[in-house]
Amino acid sequence: MADQPLWNQLIFYFTHNGLYILQQFGRHFLISFYGVLLAAVIGIPLGIYIANHYRLGDFIISVANVIQTIPSLAMLSIVMLVLGLGANTVIVTIFLYSILPILKNTYTGMKNVDPNIIDSAKGMGMTGLQLLYMVKLPLAMSVIMSGIRTAMVVAIGNTAIGAFVGAGGLGDMIIRGTNATDGAPLILAGALPTALMAVITDLVIGSLQKYFEPNNLHKK
Amino acid sequence: MSTAKEIVSFRNVAKKYRGGSVGVENINVTIKEGEFVCFIGTSGSGKTTTMRMINRMIDPSKGKITFKGHNIRHYDPVRLRRTIGYVIQNNGLMPHMTIQENITLVPKLLKWPQEKMDKKAHELIKLADLPESYLDRYPAELSGGQQQRIGVVRALAADQDLILMDEPFGALDPITRDDLQELIKHLQEELGKTIVFVTHDMDEALKLATHIVIMDSGHVIQDDTPDNILQHPANDFVKDLLGEERLLQAQQNTLSVSDIMSTNPAKITLGKSLAEAIRTMSLRHVDYLLVTDDDNKLKGYIDLETINERYSKDASVSDIYNCTRMKFRKDSYLRDTSEKILKQGYKYVPIVDKDNYLIGTVTRASLVNIIYDAIWGKEELDNPDEIKLPASIAKGSDKS
Numbered sequence: 372m373a374d375q376p377l378w379n380q381l382i383f384y385f386t387h388n389g390l391y392i393l394q395q396f397g398r399h400f401l402i403s404f405y406g407v408l409l410a411a412v413i414g415i416p417l418g419i420y421i422a423n424h425y426r427l428g429d430f431i432i433s434v435a436n437v438i439q440t441i442p443s444l445a446m447l448s449i450v451m452l453v454l455g456l457g458a459n460t461v462i463v464t465i466f467l468y469s470i471l472p473i474l475k476n477t478y479t480g481m482k483n484v485d486p487n488i489i490d491s492a493k494g495m496g497m498t499g500l501q502l503l504y505m506v507k508l509p510l511a512m513s514v515i516m517s518g519i520r521t522a523m524v525v526a527i528g529n530t531a532i533g534a535f536v537g538a539g540g541l542g543d544m545i546i547r548g549t550n551a552t553d554g555a556p557l558i559l560a561g562a563l564p565t566a567l568m569a570v571i572t573d574l575v576i577g578s579l580q581k582y583f584e585p586n587n588l589h590k591k
Numbered sequence: 592m593s594t595a596k597e598i599v600s601f602r603n604v605a606k607k608y609r610g611g612s613v614g615v616e617n618i619n620v621t622i623k624e625g626e627f628v629c630f631i632g633t634s635g636s637g638k639t640t641t642m643r644m645i646n647r648m649i650d651p652s653k654g655k656i657t658f659k660g661h662n663i664r665h666y667d668p669v670r671l672r673r674t675i676g677y678v679i680q681n682n683g684l685m686p687h688m689t690i691q692e693n694i695t696l697v698p699k700l701l702k703w704p705q706e707k708m709d710k711k712a713h714e715l716i717k718l719a720d721l722p723e724s725y726l727d728r729y730p731a732e733l734s735g736g737q738q739q740r741i742g743v744v745r746a747l748a749a750d751q752d753l754i755l756m757d758e759p760f761g762a763l764d765p766i767t768r769d770d771l772q773e774l775i776k777h778l779q780e781e782l783g784k785t786i787v788f789v790t791h792d793m794d795e796a797l798k799l800a801t802h803i804v805i806m807d808s809g810h811v812i813q814d815d816t817p818d819n820i821l822q823h824p825a826n827d828f829v830k831d832l833l834g835e836e837r838l839l840q841a842q843q844n845t846l847s848v849s850d851i852m853s854t855n856p857a858k859i860t861l862g863k864s865l866a867e868a869i870r871t872m873s874l875r876h877v878d879y880l881l882v883t884d885d886d887n888k889l890k891g892y893i894d895l896e897t898i899n900e901r902y903s904k905d906a907s908v909s910d911i912y913n914c915t916r917m918k919f920r921k922d923s924y925l926r927d928t929s930e931k932i933l934k935q936g937y938k939y940v941p942i943v944d945k946d947n948y949l950i951g952t953v954t955r956a957s958l959v960n961i962i963y964d965a966i967w968g969k970e971e972l973d974n975p976d977e978i979k980l981p982a983s984i985a986k987g988s989d990k991s
Contacts, residue, residue, distance in 0.1 A: 491683025496673035509687045
């Protein structure tokens with residue numbers, strides 16, 4: 372096998388382990404997705420809250436900034452000390468990394484809603500809750516989406532590193548490739564789908580984000 | 592209008608901000624149903640603050656505001672706001688909602704059935720004078736003026752009687768603004784809506800308002816009808832705000848002809864001979880004479896042309912005089928007469944009292960003086976004896 376060109380080896384691997392790769396692909400995606408979902412579930416409401424309490428906002432955002440500066444391998448190891456090996460450790464790490472972009476974008480999105488529109492909505496008799504879900508959220512949605520987009524792309528990369536703590540996923544194949552002699556096809560078989568996943572996710576969320584842009588809504 | 596019920600009243604209202612800065616102080620204003628009230632003042636005068644207290648966008652720190660007889664503190668702010676129309680400068684349309692959704696926003700908050708909302712949307716887009724196809728568009732697809740039209744009619748969607756407008760036309764070009772001013776004047780006059788309008792544009796206020804409240808640094812300086820404010824500005828601040836030009840124009844509007852007439856008209860009695868008439872003309876440097884009877888009652892006029900054509904030695908004035916074409920009563924307003932004099936090319940118009948006694952004339956020369964004053968300000972006139980000036984023109988504007 373090893374005497375064959377790299378390209379042929381790769382195709383061979385794909386044809387013989389297609390299902391396995393697909394499985395790892397799904398696992399990889401879900402780990403990233405859960406982490407980001409968790410971050411969104413907590414980050415969006417928190418962002419909405421701090422947009423109305425901006426002294427608190429500065430503090431929370433600087434905390435999130437600090438988290439962001441920790442290198443991902445270090446973060447993984449620290450979380451591993453608490454949660455042990457496995458996918459959960461990676462999900463928590465991704466959650467921590469995703470908090471900042473989601474929180475910050477939610478905060479910015481809410482802050483950027485034209486105060487005139489808020490004034491007029493309030494003056495027409497909207498309750499705080501109506502103001503939020505009828506006006507602020509729809510108008511901030513595209514900015515929030517762009518936060519999720521950033522978080523998701525970063526998360527897919529970080530999940531690959533997560534293979535070090537035994538989470539599986541496409542990163543697992545990359546690591547095995549680096550450990551094996553002549554592991555190039557294995558590395559590519561893990562790296563190419565990872566890159567593809569990041570690009571596709573970016574495109575899909577990007578178009579969602581466009582869809583939510585207030586000025587584009589009429590092109591539904 | 593004076594018998595109309597009051598809809599909003601401010602009693603000793605004050606707003607102090609944290610840190611002690613005063614928003615407004617000692618506001619006492621009563622707004623009656625059907626009025627068009629303009630709050631006017633420079634920025635920082637508290638006019639917007641005062642308006643926003645009506646729908647509890649700002650709560651006063653002191654005093655009482657009533658809406659339809661009840662203290663607004665006893666209303667739930669959200670429900671209060673749904674019964675008061677609200678229009679702001681940059682139209683405040685929701686960019687993510689269609690025009691229809693924008694118009695029926697308050698009805699939707701009030702949970703009207705869908706058919707009723709549809710009907711209302713169609714009714715209001717007609718009122719805004721825009722095609723019904725616009726209902727499905729988004730605000731960004733409309734021009735600024737069209738957007739503000741929607742902004743205005745939206746304030747009526749739930750049949751609000753009172754509409755608050757915060758400098759709604761500040762960002763519009765003059766032509767569009769005129770159109771919109773007509774629209775809201777129509778709402779007030781035909782539909783009987785009460786409008787509270789905040790502006791810093793005096794022309795706009797004078798054009799629209801039936802009631803003007805002038806504010807400066809948080810205080811009401813003057814609270815009156817536009818006419819009264821023009822006639823009796825409370826102080827120099829109001830005068831400055833109005834501007835010299837408007838004050839002079841306003842004087843012209845309320846001056847009566849007797850204020851500017853010459854009290855010494857060139858006249859002759861019926862019995863005099865034509866020769867005498869010509870002598871009088873030459874003495875007075877005029878080419879016409881007013882003809883009166885011996886009691887000074889106006890009969891008509893005689894001019895050089897007629898004398899020239901029909902001169903005979905023995906004829907008297909009574910033989911050839913013309914009957915009066917145009918005359919004014921001494922208490923008629925100058926604004927009504929000056930245009931007639933100017934447009935119809937009369938050189939002079941006789942002024943009579945109610946029993947038709949001749950008491951003076953208004954000549955084109957007297958009008959020139961008024962216009963001269965309006966353009967160049969007040970100066971010494973060349974012939975102060977000839978033209979009796981009203982005190983208001985001679986000495987400033989403290990009296991009309």
